[in-house]
Amino acid sequence: MTQRFALVTGTSRGLGEAQAQYLIEQGYVVFGVSRSGSTLSHENYIDIEADLREEGAVESMYETIRQMTEELHLVVLNAGILTLDSIFETSTLDFRNNLDTNVLAPFHILKHLADFIVENETHIITISSLAGKKAFPNMAAYSASKFALEGLVQTCREEWNDLGIRFSTLYPGAIDTGLWHDIELGDDQHYMMSIDDFLFVFDTLIKSPPNVQFHSLVFGHRDGVIL
Template identity: 30%
Template sequence: METLKNKVALITGGTKGIGYGIAEALIAQGVHVVITSRSAEAADESAKMLNSRAKSPLALGIKADVRDFESQQNVVRKVVSKYKQLDYVIANAGLGHFASIEELSVEQWQDTIDTNLTGVFYTIKASVEALKKSKGYFITISSLAGANFFAKGSAYNASKFGVTGFTQSVMLDLRQHGVKVSTIMPGSVSTHFNGNEPDAKDDWKIQIEDLGEMVVDLLKMNPRTLPSKIEVRPTMPPTK
């Protein structure tokens, strides 16, 4: 079993939701975690919260925008300069615009694709050399919407179908370098996504700590074994 202590992880969109849950789980294992956000204030505040809860200064917040390749290159340079290595990259940043094709705007389409899909490309493109040096792990957060289409989901479905396929292809490209690549495809998760306010009504959903535990399990798995695509869903969703 792999030991994670003193490894270094970069999590895009790590200030809340799934990214935050993964950050908490990794910090509990002694991993140095860098979380990014488009907002410097949000990145700093979330890092402070993580450190306070863990009683250990393992989290660092950095402003970065996954839609901007230079921004992603810059954050990777900062991580490698500070820690001298980069072991894990979790491409988590994402958003959703949901509307029928008649109502979906060009701006909403572009924002979804730029963030959810092109942002994942920029993230691995910026970090691939560092991961090759560390023989690290690249994990993308896709969605069950990356395998199952639904009405008013054209932009989101397109982005997540793209992430799922992109990640599987990158897995084939990088495994020859000793870099492991997986995509996690969650169903309903208790987060603030799409304006939701998590409370007791969301108890049936996947919780962010569940996905954090899953990432830890992946990173600890024997290097010879690679679960490359993982679908995860609530055990007992409400009946319709």
């Protein structure tokens, strides 16, 4: 079987780290990217430190990948940040940072992906959020970024229609990761999905037949209240 290569963003912790670990177990060679770097250690894991908000950093990241392969069978647009504040309290800096991390960074990755696309094969999985489907109070910056992300992905799907690329987008509700580390959650934490819950769905995507794409997969905790 030919070696399969995956690019996963945001692998220093949380969902990105778990997805990278899972993909290694599935036999992928994984390029994992974050600003602070991952503690993952495996012969099939290549850690790349880059701030994906910077186009030059993304171009350098692809140069590193090119030293090993020009084929990416899987791209997981996962890296993201969340600012929780009312509109009155959201600073312009925070609003811009959500847009830069959650939309501009995926734009950079997609814009420079061309050389690595494997026609009729590459699967691009976007980790959006329920807040990218439905507005919630105190999430203006995050929601605006995730709604915009959908516009970006849909446009790519249209423009690259003849390449046989799959685009799947996940819209999970709240998951217990460090994304919430600064936020007082109280009982709401009981109603979050676990990373394993998320991986169950991710596993379904990875093992789906090559002609199937999940345009919009919304899921969450049965009793979830915060998202």
